[in-house]
Amino acid sequence: MKIVVCVKHVPDAQADRTITPDGLTDRVGVDGLLSELDEYAVEEALAIAETHDGEVVVLTMGPEGAAAAVRRSLQMGAHAGVHVQDEALAGSDAPATSLVLAAAITKIGQDGQVDLVLTGMASTDGSMGVVPAMVAERLGLPQVTFASEVTVDGGSVTIRRDGDTSTETIKAALPALVSVTDQINEPRYPSFKGIMAAKKKPVQTWSVADLGVDPAVVGLSAAWTSVGAVTARPPRQAGHVVEDSGDGGLRLAEFLVSHKLV
Amino acid sequence: MTEVLVLVDHVDGAVRKTTSELLTIARRLGEPSAVFVGSGYDAAAGVLAEFGAAKVYRVEEPDVARFLVAPTAEALAQLVGSVAPAAVLIASGAEGNEVAARLAVKTSSGLVTDAVDVQPGDAGPVTTQSAFAGAYSVTATITTGTPIITVKPNSATPQASPTTPVDEQVSVTLSNAARAAEVTARTPRAKSGRPELTEAAIVVSGGRGTNGDFTAVETFADTLGAAVGASRAAVDAGWYPHANQVGQTGKTVSPQLYVAAGISGAIQHRAGMQTSKTIVAVNKDAEAPIFELVDFGVVGDLFTVLAQASDAVAKARD
Numbered sequence: 001m002k003i004v005v006c007v008k009h010v011p012d013a014q015a016d017r018t019i020t021p022d023g024l025t026d027r028v029g030v031d032g033l034l035s036e037l038d039e040y041a042v043e044e045a046l047a048i049a050e051t052h053d054g055e056v057v058v059l060t061m062g063p064e065g066a067a068a069a070v071r072r073s074l075q076m077g078a079h080a081g082v083h084v085q086d087e088a089l090a091g092s093d094a095p096a097t098s099l100v101l102a103a104a105i106t107k108i109g110q111d112g113q114v115d116l117v118l119t120g121m122a123s124t125d126g127s128m129g130v131v132p133a134m135v136a137e138r139l140g141l142p143q144v145t146f147a148s149e150v151t152v153d154g155g156s157v158t159i160r161r162d163g164d165t166s167t168e169t170i171k172a173a174l175p176a177l178v179s180v181t182d183q184i185n186e187p188r189y190p191s192f193k194g195i196m197a198a199k200k201k202p203v204q205t206w207s208v209a210d211l212g213v214d215p216a217v218v219g220l221s222a223a224w225t226s227v228g229a230v231t232a233r234p235p236r237q238a239g240h241v242v243e244d245s246g247d248g249g250l251r252l253a254e255f256l257v258s259h260k261l262v
Numbered sequence: 263m264t265e266v267l268v269l270v271d272h273v274d275g276a277v278r279k280t281t282s283e284l285l286t287i288a289r290r291l292g293e294p295s296a297v298f299v300g301s302g303y304d305a306a307a308g309v310l311a312e313f314g315a316a317k318v319y320r321v322e323e324p325d326v327a328r329f330l331v332a333p334t335a336e337a338l339a340q341l342v343g344s345v346a347p348a349a350v351l352i353a354s355g356a357e358g359n360e361v362a363a364r365l366a367v368k369t370s371s372g373l374v375t376d377a378v379d380v381q382p383g384d385a386g387p388v389t390t391q392s393a394f395a396g397a398y399s400v401t402a403t404i405t406t407g408t409p410i411i412t413v414k415p416n417s418a419t420p421q422a423s424p425t426t427p428v429d430e431q432v433s434v435t436l437s438n439a440a441r442a443a444e445v446t447a448r449t450p451r452a453k454s455g456r457p458e459l460t461e462a463a464i465v466v467s468g469g470r471g472t473n474g475d476f477t478a479v480e481t482f483a484d485t486l487g488a489a490v491g492a493s494r495a496a497v498d499a500g501w502y503p504h505a506n507q508v509g510q511t512g513k514t515v516s517p518q519l520y521v522a523a524g525i526s527g528a529i530q531h532r533a534g535m536q537t538s539k540t541i542v543a544v545n546k547d548a549e550a551p552i553f554e555l556v557d558f559g560v561v562g563d564l565f566t567v568l569a570q571a572s573d574a575v576a577k578a579r580d
Contacts, residue, residue, distance in 0.1 A: 013510075013529050017394045023402075037511065095367055121356075124510065125394075127533075128375045129356065130363035133331065137364045142442030143331055146356050148504070158446075161330075162504055164355055164460075165273050169447035170330055176443070182511045183504055224372030224406035228388065231399045236541070236555050243548075244562025249570020252542065255558040256571075257578045261464070261519045261540060262486050 001054035001152075003116045004105050005045045006135070007038040007073055009066035010125040017125070022220065023227025024091050025125050027063060034069040037120035039076070039187035040180050045118045046077045047185065048152050054115075055079050057108055061089060061100050067203070074198035075190030081203035082108060088208050091220025094126070098134030100218060103211040105139060116157065117177040121146055132179040142172030145179040263293040264348035265317065267341060269334070269361065270310065271353040273450075275302020277309040279461045280353040282420035284413055285313035287380050289423060291387055292348040295319060296427070297341060299334050300327050307427070314423035319432045325441060331357060332440040335364035340434050342369050342408050349387050349409040351380070355460075362412045371407025378417050378516070378537065387411060395510070395529055396536030415460040416516045451505060459489045459506060464519045465535070467491030467508050471524015471545060471564055474501040478568040479523050485572040491515065491535075493525045509534035523564040527552030544568065 011017045011030040018026040034042075045056045058073035060066050061084040070081035084104050092100070105114055117139075122129035136143035147159035157178060158171045190198070208215050216222060242251055256262045266288040271278045281296075288294035296315040298306060303320055310318055319341055326333040338361065342350060350365065352358045354376045366373035379390035387409050391400050404410070459465065466488045468479035476490070483490045492502035494509050508515055510533040520538035525531060527543070527550055535541070536555065543552045548561045560567050 013395070017397070019393065019398055019400070023400065094363070094373065095370075098367065121511065127510070128359065128363075130359050130366075130373065130375060133360040133363035134367050137332075137335075137367045140439050143360070143364075144443050145330070145360060163357065164505070166448045166450045168330075168445050168449075170443055171446050172443040224366070224370075224404065225374055225402050226405045228401035228403060229399075230401075233392075233397055233399055236557075238554070239541075239557040239559060241548075241553050241556065241559035241561060244560050244567055247570075248544070248560040248562040248567040249572075250574050252544070252558065252560050252567060252571040253574030253578060255542070256486075256519070256575060259540065259557075262575050262578075 001049065001052045001115045002112050003045045003049055003054050003056045003118060004108055004114050005041050005056060005058050005073065005078065006101055006117065006119045007042065007058055007060050007069045008035045008123045009033070009060060009062050009069035010035040010123055013124050019230045022091065023230050024220065027065065032065050032068065034072040035120060035124045037122060037124055037182060038069070040182055040184050041118045041120045042073045042076050042078060043185045043187040044150055044180050048116070048150070052152060057082060059101065059104055059108065060084070061097060063090070070203055071198060072190070074201045075194045076188055077194060080201060083203060083205045084211065085205055086208040088215035088219050091223060092218050093223040093225060094128055094130050094134060095224055096218040096222060098131050098138055100208070100211065100213055101131070102135050102138035103213050104206065105135070107206070107211060113175065115174045116152070117141065119177070119179045121179050121181045132177060136177040139177070142176040144170050144172050144176050147178055147180045148183040150178060150180065150184065265295045265345055266292040267338070267345065267347045267350045268294055268296050268315070269338065269350070269352045270296050270298045270306060271358065272300070272302065272306055275305030277306045278353065279420065280415045282309060282313040283415065283418045284351045284353060285310070285315055286418045286421050287413060288351055289314050291380070291382050295345070295347070297321065297338060299337055311425055311427050312422050313420060314425050315427045316425055318427045318429040320429055321432050321434055323434055323436065325436055328445055329441050330443040330445055331360045332364060332443065333436050334361045335368060336436055336440045337432070337434040338365050339368040341432065347408060349411060352410070352412045354412040354414045358412050362410050366410050369407055371410050372404035373410045374402055374404060375412045377411050377413045380411055380413060392537055395533035414514065414516065454490070456483065457487070457489045459491055459513050460515055462489035463517055464488035465491050465508070465515050465517045466521040466523065467493060467525060468496055468502070468523050469493035469525030470495040472496060472501065474499065476502060478565045482521065482568040482572050485575050493531050522552050523568060525552055526550045527555065
């Protein structure tokens with residue numbers, strides 16, 4: 001079984017994340033890392049591969065620094081990596097990103113069919129959560145998304161999806177695209193052995209041309225949306241904090257009543 | 263006036279509040295046409311008329327509900343092709359964002375997700391989004407295709423504008439690809455009797471500080487008529503269902519009042535509640551980062567503080 005995991009290198013949410021004058025996420029002036037939510041997808045891929053004698057290929061798109069996300073996934077245990085890197089890709093929106101990922105998955109499938117594409121539920125920077133559905137749409141794969149539980153059995157995959165109003169069981173034939181939530185597993189930490197082994201694992205770097213994608217349809221200038229004003233939200237005014245000395249609840253109630261909140 | 267398509271968010275015809283908000287927003291941009299997919303239309307018709315739907319497109323293909331996301335996107339794509347609307351508005355959420363994602367690719371249209379405001383502009387709708395856990399506010403326009411926008415709950419105050427909608431049956435042709443991911447079982451979530459988290463005007467959330475006992479949080483919530491939320495720590499510990507999680511990997515809420523009880527206020531939690539109008543916290547730890555956000559905070563034991571506050575609020579109402 002061949003599994004491709006799509007991962008993203010994102011600015012660390014614990015650091016001060018900023019937006020460039022072009023309205024893009026600043027990926028240079030900040031520490032980056034493998035998006036936390038993608039670790040769940042890597043873990044799930046490894047678990048499935050262990051049971052089904054599979055191979056896990058980790059795929060990322062991003063600038064040079066994004067190689068760190070591939071490396072981390074290899075350290076966790078993925079077998080090979082693909083890094084799509086091209087200046088033309090800077091500022092790509094979700095539709096362009098999905099186009100490139102779909103093309104890369106197709107190319108990975110040229111030497112052995114891809115049975116499963118795994119992703120996280122969303123990135124921790126853009127956090128739209130739409131790229132998995134778009135990749136499925138472009139590849140014509142069944143979309144089996146927001147899985148809190150995944151079972152791969154013979155030629156099919158079954159998931160549990162905890163929706164807003166109900167819990168659903170969803171089944172699709174392979175090949176399929178599955179996105180997983182942070183409820184699904186506990187991602188492993190790379191072991192020392194894993195870190196050493198990762199150094200010898202193959203990583204290919206592909207350009208847009210390698211994928212047969214026209215550079216004119218990706219990047220900021222080809223985006224289907226345009227960012228207008230970017231305003232840093234003023235920090236919230238420091239409020240009134242009181243120590244409870246027996247009347248904390250009364251003072252809380254007083255605040256709520258006097259501000260007509262209850 | 264140009265039509266603006268609004269995908270009706272409903273469960274068997276029970277229309278969720280976000281739909282009346284979307285219809286209100288749609289009226290700023292053009293003439294609202296509701297798109298009702300699935301069964302139960304009779305129960306929904308009244309709300310759609312009340313909030314100004316001039317037209318309703320009814321897609322009653324039973325297979326739509328049997329398969330995940332893709333059929334709804336196909337139905338909408340066919341309508342976008344025949345109606346050429348000024349915009350398509352969809353309620354934010356896992357399902358809404360995914361329908362929008364597929365629709366965007368199918369129709370080669372720009373997509374904005376999780377807008378907190380949509381206003382008319384010279385070059386089509388201008389959206390406002392909240393980025394990086396609410397640290398930035400970003401406006402955008404859609405430059406290609408039909409603007410497709412998912413809108414967060416509580417982004418507009420629903421305003422009634424009664425109409426007598428013309429309703430039109432729409433037959434859609436579903437591809438085999440749209441029938442690929444089958445919903446083989448669906449268990450509706452047990453009703454708590456409380457308002458829905460993302461729609462509630464008041465949310466009371468509990469975290470690690472509850473030590474697994476949500477009684478005080480629930481009692482206070484019920485006194486205020488509020489929804490109950492939980493931090494990731496509380497959900498991960500198995501104390502409260504994931505459906506109630508507020509934060510980056512749970513729900514984003516933007517109520518009039520948010521009460522955080524025993525929640526430290528990690529960035530992941532802030533991402534889900536930072537745009538609340540008024541924030542109140544109770545926490546034992548005076549150094550908890552949540553206190554940087556609050557309008558009013560109490561450093562103390564949440565059980566005694568909330569119990570006392572519940573009584574006092576109840577009394578103040580008498």
